[in-house]
Amino acid sequence: MDQYHCIIVCGQTATGKSDLAVKIAFEKNGEVISSDSRQVYKHLNIGSNKITESEMRGVPHHMISIVQPEHRFTVAEYQKRARECMLDIWSRGKIPILCGGTGLYIDATLFPHYVFAGSDAPELPSSMTTEWIGLRSSRESLLPKIQHRITKNQSRVQSEVKHLLDSGISRDWLYHLGLEYRYGIELLEGSLSESEYRDMLATRTWQYARRQMIWFKRNQSIDWRDVS
Numbered sequence: 001m002d003q004y005h006c007i008i009v010c011g012q013t014a015t016g017k018s019d020l021a022v023k024i025a026f027e028k029n030g031e032v033i034s035s036d037s038r039q040v041y042k043h044l045n046i047g048s049n050k051i052t053e054s055e056m057r058g059v060p061h062h063m064i065s066i067v068q069p070e071h072r073f074t075v076a077e078y079q080k081r082a083r084e085c086m087l088d089i090w091s092r093g094k095i096p097i098l099c100g101g102t103g104l105y106i107d108a109t110l111f112p113h114y115v116f117a118g119s120d121a122p123e124l125p126s127s128m129t130t131e132w133i134g135l136r137s138s139r140e141s142l143l144p145k146i147q148h149r150i151t152k153n154q155s156r157v158q159s160e161v162k163h164l165l166d167s168g169i170s171r172d173w174l175y176h177l178g179l180e181y182r183y184g185i186e187l188l189e190g191s192l193s194e195s196e197y198r199d200m201l202a203t204r205t206w207q208y209a210r211r212q213m214i215w216f217k218r219n220q221s222i223d224w225r226d227v228s
């Protein structure tokens with residue numbers, strides 16, 4: 001294995017990326033770097049589908065719960081901090097495993113042409129090698145999984161959204177995170193019924209999964225695995 005090897009687990013939501021990343025970490029002596037634009041925030045756990053400590057199974061995870069809500073977290077900040085994580089993981093003789101569905105975060109971390117004004121992000125070694133694994137699913141297979149997750153988490157999302165708003169977090173900021181948080185607010189405020197919440201969220205989540213595929217399909221290096 002090359003000294004500066006990196007594994008990327010990417011693809012659509014609800015396809016099992018986090019579980020696969022943990023499995024690979026055990027097999028390859030790796031540590032996981034989350035590439036998710038909402039999981040960087042503390043206290044946003046259920047709506048962001050953040051991996052739990054028990055699901056991590058002792059594998060170190062990075063870039064999860066690192067900033068407070070309402071912090072203006074940018075792609076440049078992600079790039080800097082994720083690259084620092086990668087260099088640290090390599091320095092300890094382990095393999096970084098980037099895992100997530102936010103394609104811009106992954107690409108900005110790995111590709112040198114992403115340069116941001118004023119950024120002091122470290123450069124990655126020119127000898128770095130990458131192994132791309134993509135998880136995808138058909139609409140017929142993925143939509144029932146999305147619907148199951150929505151139903152299972154509905155009351156917990158509602159409780160989390162209420163707690164976040166009660167703690168003083170801006171409604172507008174939370175609303176603009178989209179998906180579970182947007183429709184969770186509308187459910188709490190009574191502008192959506194419970195069935196409308198489930199239907200709307202399922203539709204929008206599937207649309208998001210399609211956009212993820214549009215982004216990742218541009219990358220010819222990805223070894224795609226179909227998830228049923």
